[in-house]
Amino acid sequence: MLLISFVFSFFVVTFVADNMKLVVMANKVKKQAKVKEPIRIRYKAISSGNQSIYLDYYYNGKREYEFLKLYLVPETSLENKEANKATLKLANAIKAQRIVELQNNQHGFSSGGGKxxxxxxxxxxxxxxxxxxxxxxxxxxxxxxxxxxxxxxxxxxxxxxxxxxxxxxxxxxxxxxxxxxxxxxxxxxxxxxxxxxxxxxxxxxxxxxxxxxxxxxxxxxxxxxxxIPKGHSAEVCYLTLDEVRSLIETPCYYSNIKNGFLFSCFTGLRFSDVEALTWGKLQKDSEGNTFINFTQKKTQKWENLPVSREAMKFLPERGLASGDDLVFKFQSGGYINSIIKTWAKSAGINKKVTFHVARHTNATLLLSLEVPIETVSKILGHSDIKTTQIYAKVIDKSKRDAVNKLDGLTW
Missing domain, CATH: 1.10.150 (DNA polymerase; domain 1)
Known part of the structure; x- marks a missing residue:
């Protein structure tokens, strides 16, 4: 009886000990499972509808990415599902290899030549x-x-x-x-x-x-x-109609710059497009109206811009020039603005006038003549009408300033 009791006690102790070992091992596994991996697989949706697979490295407080050039496709068929399984298997294999490299310090913290x-x-x-x-x-x-x-x-x-x-x-x-x-x-x-x-x-x-x-x-x-710095709405510099007339009447030693600037005032063309304007881009329709057929330098958008008779006054004589010859032949950009500044000062204009002011002037002149803002936006070649609305605000302010001048006239 004593022997049976001893054997029973031995088995109980052994059972408890073994179970305690299992509990300890289970806890160790849990703890190991909680260890944060230094490399993880991530996914980035791309425009094709697929997902690009990349590795996200985070080690010693540093982060690095490696795109694997592997892609998951929408699982619309059994074939696609199987393809995704194979792709993920490959991605995990690469991930495992990178972890080994990282731990063995074979390549340091590097993704092995990634972009x-x-x-x-x-x-x-x-x-x-x-x-x-x-x-x-x-x-x-x-x-x-x-x-x-x-x-x-x-x-x-x-x-x-x-x-x-x-x-x-x-x-x-x-x-x-x-x-x-x-x-x-x-x-x-x-x-x-x-x-x-x-x-x-x-x-x-x-x-x-x-x-x-x-x-x-x-x-x-x-x-x-x-x-992030907010920035402020920059004041738009433009010329009034009287100031444009003053420039027309004021001589400028460089007639090509004067004519190019005034041509921009009446067409709204940017300096880059005026500079690149060739005689071949000036064309006429069936009614004899002139238009410019060109691609904007800045936006690379094709435009068909009507040219007013007023703007035509500032074109130089064509002479024997071919269609590929430039209409205006300018000096360097910085030099041009220096000439315009001196010319404007001679005309009694105390504003910071650059070539781009001509484009602002065209917009404000058209809006002051009550041309619809949608039409002005198209003439200027704006991609977004919000850009044109900046000029509309300038005109509204000018009207308000004009009305305010009446204040105090009676008492």
Whole structure:
């Protein structure tokens, strides 16, 4: 009896001990399951309706992405489901391999040649060059602005920053930098409008990088709007009809610049389009009316712009010029604005007049003559009527200022 009791007690103790071991092992498994993986599989929806698979690395406080060029397709058939299973199996195999590489420190914290290692500044310069090509080789406008952005990014974080470094912290740091940055041209502090433009342009660059699968998301989407410089509506500089008449009557040593500026006042063409205007683009319809058949340099949109008889007055004599010859032959852009400034001053105009003021003048003249804003928007080639509404606000303000001049006339 004593022996049976001993055997029974032995089995009870053994059973309890074994179960305790199982509980301990189970707890260990649970704890191990809670360990955060340094690499995770993520998905990004793309325009085709598929999902691009990428690896999200997070190690030692750093984040990096590697796009695998593997895609999940909509599971509309059994064949697609099987294809997705095979794709996910491959993605998990790559993930497992990357984890081993990371843990063995074979390649350090690197995704093994992913696009995320491309330098940000080099990417921006590539975009700038594409803009220059679209503008027919002109090194102004968007091209210069992208180069200025590259300059400020280099000042902020050096020229070795790659897309794997672009996160919320990097973007908020750039916002703080740009608030105190100075112009690369004159060393003056940047105004809030310019600060905002640099931030918007960097966000646009990141959106392009998303399309090129260099980064999965835009960190600027995580930043509160109130943390970004607001900017202020810049005052639109334009000429009144009397000021345009003064310019017509005032001599200018460079007649081609004078005629080109006044031609823009009555057509609304940008400087880049006036500069690129050839005689062949000036055409006539069946009724003898002149129009310009051209593609806008800035937007690359095709336009068919009617030309008024008033604007035709400022065209030079064609002579023997061919259809490919330029109508106006200008000097460099900066030099042109200096000439226009001197000319305007001689005409008694105390405004900061540049060639682009001619385009503003065309818009305000048409609106003051009660041309519908939709028509003005089409003449200017605006993609969004909101851009044209800026000029409508200028006209409304001018009317209000005129009415206010009547105040106090009687008592």
């Amino acid at each position: 995320s290692k491309i330098h940000l500044i080099e990417y921006i310069k590539t975009i700038a060059n594409k803009k220059r090509e679209l503008a027919g080789g002109e090194e102004r406008g968007s091209y210069q602005f992208y180069l200025s952005l590259a300059y400020h990014l280099k000042q902020y974080s050096g020229d070795k920053t790659s897309f794997k470094h672009i996160d919320k912290k990097y973007c908020t740091g750039f916002i703080e930098y740009i608030k105190t940055a100075k112009s690369m041209l004159n060393g003056n502090p940047l105004n809030e409008n310019t600060q905002r433009q640099y931030i918007k342009r960097l966000a646009s660059v990141i959106n392009s990088a998303i399309a090129d699968e260099m980064i999965p998301s835009n960190p600027f989407m995580q930043i509160k709007p109130e943390d």
